[in-house]
Each structure stands twice: as structure tokens, then as C-alpha cells.
Amino acid sequence: MSRYCLQCGKANNACICDWIKPIDCSIRVVILQHPSESKRPMGTAKILQLSLSQCDIWVGEDFSQHPELNVLLQDEQTESLILYPSDNSQSLESVALRCDELSAENKRLCLILLDGTWKKAYKMWQLSSNLHSLPCVSLPSHLQGNYRIRKAPTEQHLSTVEAGFHALSAIKPQVDFSPLVTAFTNMVDFQISQMPEGVFERNYNT
Ligand SMILES: [Zn+2]
Numbered sequence: 001m002s003r004y005c006l007q008c009g010k011a012n013n014a015c016i017c018d019w020i021k022p023i024d025c026s027i028r029v030v031i032l033q034h035p036s037e038s039k040r041p042m043g044t045a046k047i048l049q050l051s052l053s054q055c056d057i058w059v060g061e062d063f064s065q066h067p068e069l070n071v072l073l074q075d076e077q078t079e080s081l082i083l084y085p086s087d088n089s090q091s092l093e094s095v096a097l098r099c100d101e102l103s104a105e106n107k108r109l110c111l112i113l114l115d116g117t118w119k120k121a122y123k124m125w126q127l128s129s130n131l132h133s134l135p136c137v138s139l140p141s142h143l144q145g146n147y148r149i150r151k152a153p154t155e156q157h158l159s160t161v162e163a164g165f166h167a168l169s170a171i172k173p174q175v176d177f178s179p180l181v182t183a184f185t186n187m188v189d190f191q192i193s194q195m196p197e198g199v200f201e202r203n204y205n206t
Helices: 045-051 067-074 092-104 118-127 160-171 178-193 199-203
Strands: 028-033 055-059 078-083 108-115
Touching: 028 045, 028 067, 028 160, 045 055, 045 108, 045 160, 045 178, 055 067, 067 078, 078 092, 078 160, 092 108, 092 160, 108 118, 108 160, 160 178
Parallel strands: 028 055, 028 108, 078 108
Antiparallel strands: none
């Protein structure tokens, strides 16, 4: 018997599958994951992948030669954009309008997310030159993360699943993405409950 759940990849005693609720959504989501994220017990990209009807996780640092990503970027039926801070990023409202236009043309929107610490995501962005020509979209700066376990450079740093939740909810308000947050909250609560008493307060509640 494996120590890890075959579905979610978490340790068997920390399996998150029971909290996952399938969400049907016409937006494709691609998560570019830094290799250091893939084995972290608190990784949240998996919640998106297990919940959303069209979501892939591709692992790497430099994606400029990534065959599947390059096929996606050249696909004329798909308009891709990346959730990444930029001076001339589009508003989520304009992306929502564009998403409706695309469905009317039988095309689809693909939202690309970078999964890594702020520093690693920056490195991935720099190396992956094929991403630079994509339109960027950013989340409103007032959003705060519920990532109580991991140290973030600013209060605004959201986990990948939270970032995905906020972006998708703004682009497709008619779809209920809240099961993503429920699964995430359950996972964080479980991890905190597994910590020896006092560890959380000492190390994370800063
Ligand atoms: Zn599982």
C-alpha cells in the first residue's frame, strides 16, 4: 500500500479528496508549477486540478520549450492569458466580457497560473519568454489570503487556489467556485490540527 493517495498525491492521512467538489466551467486553467511546489503537503494547485473540469498542472521552471504549452499558445481556438502582475494588465471585468465573446464564437479562454513562491514565480516568468507576449490580468490589490501556514512576503500574497478562485469568480460570476475555498480551508485546518501544540502560534501567526 502506498503512503500517498493516488488521486490527490497527499499522504493518505492528509488526503483532501473527500473535500473536493467537481465544478463544471468552460474556462480552461493551466497551472505552471515550480518543481519545489509539487511535493509540498500544503500545495493547493491540486485542489484546482481535482475540482475543475479542465485543469492541467505542468511542472517546470523554464517553460519556453514546453511542447504542450507551446501547442496551447498557438491554438487558434483558445485565447490564453496569464494571472501575473503587470503595469498594463487587463481588468477582470474586461476579461469577463471577452470570455462571453469567445463562447459566442465557440472559442475558449485559458487562464494560466504560476504556482510557486513569489520569488520562484518571478524566476519562472523571466525564463519562460513564450509567456511574455500574453495579456496579463491581475487581482485587485485589496484581496487578502487565508494562507495561515505559509510565510508570504506581503499580506496580499494568496495561495494558488485562492488566486484561481478570485480570478475565476470574477470572470464567470454565474458559476459557484466556493467549493475551492471550502476544500482549501479544510486542508489548512487539518494541517494546523496536526501540528504539535504551540508550533502554529510560534511560527506562523506573525
Ligand atoms: Zn486523496
